Amino acid sequence: MRIEELNQESEMLNPGHNACPGCGAALAVRYLTRALGPNLAIVLTASCWSIIAGMPPLTALKCPILHCPFPSAGSVGSGVRRGLNAKGQHDTTVVVLAGDGGTFDIGLQALSGAAQRNEDYLFVCYDNEAYMNTGMQTSSATPFGARTNTAPYPLFKEGQKKDIMQIMAAHGIPYAATATVAFPEDMEKKLKKAQEIRGFRFMHILSPCPPGWGTDSSDTIHLSRLAVNTGFFPLYEIVNGVSWKMTCQPEGKRTPLKEYLQNQRRFKQMEDIRIEALQEEVDHDWEALLEKIEATKCSD
Amino acid sequence: MAYELMSGSQAAAVAVQRVGVDLVAAYPITPQTAIVETLANFEGRGELGGEFVSVESEYAALACSYGAAAAGARVFTATASHGLAYMHEMIHWCSGARVPIVMVNVNRTIGAPWSLDPDQGDSLSQRDTGWMQIYCSGAQEVLDTVMQAFLLSEELLLPCMVVFDGFYISHTYEAVDVPDLEKARAFIGPPTFAAQVQPEKPANIHALITGDMQADLVRSRHKTMLRAPAVFKEINQRFAETFGRSYGVIDSVMPPGTKRVIFAAGATAETVRWTLPELEETGMVQLRMFRPFPREDICNLFEAHDIEQVVVVDRNCSTGMGGILAQELQAAIYGMEKPPAVKDLILAGGIDLTPDMLIRAMTETASVDKVEQKWGVDLR
Numbered sequence: 001m002r003i004e005e006l007n008q009e010s011e012m013l014n015p016g017h018n019a020c021p022g023c024g025a026a027l028a029v030r031y032l033t034r035a036l037g038p039n040l041a042i043v044l045t046a047s048c049w050s051i052i053a054g055m056p057p058l059t060a061l062k063c064p065i066l067h068c069p070f071p072s073a074g075s076v077g078s079g080v081r082r083g084l085n086a087k088g089q090h091d092t093t094v095v096v097l098a099g100d101g102g103t104f105d106i107g108l109q110a111l112s113g114a115a116q117r118n119e120d121y122l123f124v125c126y127d128n129e130a131y132m133n134t135g136m137q138t139s140s141a142t143p144f145g146a147r148t149n150t151a152p153y154p155l156f157k158e159g160q161k162k163d164i165m166q167i168m169a170a171h172g173i174p175y176a177a178t179a180t181v182a183f184p185e186d187m188e189k190k191l192k193k194a195q196e197i198r199g200f201r202f203m204h205i206l207s208p209c210p211p212g213w214g215t216d217s218s219d220t221i222h223l224s225r226l227a228v229n230t231g232f233f234p235l236y237e238i239v240n241g242v243s244w245k246m247t248c249q250p251e252g253k254r255t256p257l258k259e260y261l262q263n264q265r266r267f268k269q270m271e272d273i274r275i276e277a278l279q280e281e282v283d284h285d286w287e288a289l290l291e292k293i294e295a296t297k298c299s300d
Numbered sequence: 301m302a303y304e305l306m307s308g309s310q311a312a313a314v315a316v317q318r319v320g321v322d323l324v325a326a327y328p329i330t331p332q333t334a335i336v337e338t339l340a341n342f343e344g345r346g347e348l349g350g351e352f353v354s355v356e357s358e359y360a361a362l363a364c365s366y367g368a369a370a371a372g373a374r375v376f377t378a379t380a381s382h383g384l385a386y387m388h389e390m391i392h393w394c395s396g397a398r399v400p401i402v403m404v405n406v407n408r409t410i411g412a413p414w415s416l417d418p419d420q421g422d423s424l425s426q427r428d429t430g431w432m433q434i435y436c437s438g439a440q441e442v443l444d445t446v447m448q449a450f451l452l453s454e455e456l457l458l459p460c461m462v463v464f465d466g467f468y469i470s471h472t473y474e475a476v477d478v479p480d481l482e483k484a485r486a487f488i489g490p491p492t493f494a495a496q497v498q499p500e501k502p503a504n505i506h507a508l509i510t511g512d513m514q515a516d517l518v519r520s521r522h523k524t525m526l527r528a529p530a531v532f533k534e535i536n537q538r539f540a541e542t543f544g545r546s547y548g549v550i551d552s553v554m555p556p557g558t559k560r561v562i563f564a565a566g567a568t569a570e571t572v573r574w575t576l577p578e579l580e581e582t583g584m585v586q587l588r589m590f591r592p593f594p595r596e597d598i599c600n601l602f603e604a605h606d607i608e609q610v611v612v613v614d615r616n617c618s619t620g621m622g623g624i625l626a627q628e629l630q631a632a633i634y635g636m637e638k639p640p641a642v643k644d645l646i647l648a649g650g651i652d653l654t655p656d657m658l659i660r661a662m663t664e665t666a667s668v669d670k671v672e673q674k675w676g677v678d679l680r
Contacts, residue, residue, distance in 0.1 A: 041497050056509060059507075064499065072393075075367070084497070110363065116356075
């Protein structure tokens with residue numbers, strides 16, 4: 001997409017916000033609000049965006065943002081949706097915005113409850129793979145092998161990143177999709193598709209974090225693209241929990257994972273044996289994803 | 301007049317149905333379950349007038365209520381004991397956010413170990429969260445107070461907790477005068493408070509602010525809550541004109557020559573009321589509004605009757621200090637010209653207060669001035 005192709009009039013992110021340079025989350029929310037606005041209400045849980053949004057009376061977005069406590073996002077979203085309905089505002093799109101902590105960890109119960117009830121809103125997780133707002137501590141979205149301030153060298157994050165997409169698919173929700181900032185057209189298409197669907201919708205957006213990942217702020221898009229091309233973060237969608245579809249294939253053969261890891265400080269001292277282990281995990285998950293996609297094609 | 305036999309819990313649910321709410325988000329817990337079930341039954345019969353949603357936890361119940369109230373909806377929820385404790389973060393958040401919410405808490409001891417008796421420690425330990433709290437001593441009072449709480453909460457933009465004892469109130473059936481539906485809805489009227497979330501209005505609602513800004517908000521909330529007794533009295537005056545009943549922030553019985561009073565909140569107040577004729581020169585004060593604490597009403601009453609001694613019935617205990625109502629009362633009367641001596645009868649563990657126990661306690665308390673605290677279990 002070329003910058004002149006952007007519709008400036010539908011821009012919802014105000015000039016001036018508190019994000020770090022090169023913040024993937026700021027970019028993700030910019031795309032998100034532009035795709036879904038202007039009749040939009042955002043429920044925002046404790047996360048980097050609590051700061052990015054600015055201090056009242058200032059605000060970074062041209063729509064209401066209702067802040068809420070860390071574990072509560074999924075439930076507050078339910079309340080706002082039902083409250084707006086009671087006031088006759090059925091046409092307003094309600095988006096719950098949470099980081100990986102507010103989705104994978106402390107917010108999981110509320111997320112699961114809302115998904116199970118098929119609440120009529122879109123839950124968006126911008127995933128920067130650790131508690132970045134508090135200074136990079138491990139979350140269950142942190143990938144294997146990464147170093148954080150709660151897993152400093154010689155420690156490293158043990159255990160796999162939680163597979164939030166499979167968890168959401170298991171809820172049988174109408175729509176779930178992954179997206180990342182290097183592929184704005186793919187993200188926008190999914191957001192607009194999600195907006196047209198009634199019931200619970202979930203978007204998992206990988207959002208590079210320069211200070212947390214230890215990368216140059218100019219590398220955000222490059223890393224986001226590498227995450228997709230290595231198969232570390234495939235772009236796909238799931239309809240009704242059963243119908244899986246790849247939306248954006250890596251060009252040609254998948255790039256070796258090492259290329260994605262090598263310029264990030266969080267993986268700097270990662271031993272080759274662990275890089276291989278993570279590569280194996282990515283390969284395994286990739287094959288499992290392809291199987292689900294093939295199975296969907298067969299059943300169509 | 302339409303008297304119906306119902307429990308305290310049913311009375312709370314009927315009040316909510318009479319008011320007409322947009323949303324009830326709730327989670328079951330003993331001894332509150334009958335409230336949730338009764339409201340679900342109303343929903344099933346199409347008589348609730350709003351939505352009922354079963355959520356996955358008490359925390360979710362209050363979080364969902366917060367979201368809906370922020371969008372301008374009238375909401376109700378109910379809980380008890382561990383459920384209330386689990387809500388704690390949201391309880392603070394809702395008052396800071398200045399959303400009107402009415403919540404019933406049915407008192408039950410918090411573990412460990414597991415316990416079912418109605419210790420008031422669950423709600424009293426939410427004292428400093430910025431919620432108004434009103435304690436009820438019977439099913440009729442529950443019904444009327446829940447209805448009134450909506451008006452109070454929406455007028456002051458502060459959440460309000462209506463509290464009553466598990467089992468003694470929640471599960472005890474009484475004849476209750478149920479207001480006519482249309483008359484009740486006309487009295488309450490539709491919600492008129494402004495929605496915080498208005499899609500056409502960009503706003504950064506309850507976002508991070510400075511300490512100075514927070515200080516202003518805390519002072520404003522405090523001053524607003526201090527208006528509650530006056531607003532509550534006004535609501536009760538109108539309620540009396542329409543339904544023929546009214547309540548105070550405190551309700552008292554002062555027989556001629558009263559020099560000492562028994563001070564109680566919730567179901568024990570009813571026991572005190574019935575035992576009063578057995579006791580000489582003894583009056584009673586039923587504390588209904590606990591937050592804000594009705595200091596002025598209490599001091600004026602004590603001064604007018606030259607009260608020399610107050611025996612506080614505390615079905616709770618703040619470990620390391622004693623009964624919570626006694627502490628509050630002592631703080632409230634400090635500065636009176638002749639403050640009465642305060643004795644404390646502690647029924648921690650939610651134990652029952654029988655008339656015999658009360659008579660014995662009053663006899664012993666009258667003769668032993670130095671005993672500040674007496675334990676209810678020693679009087680069994």
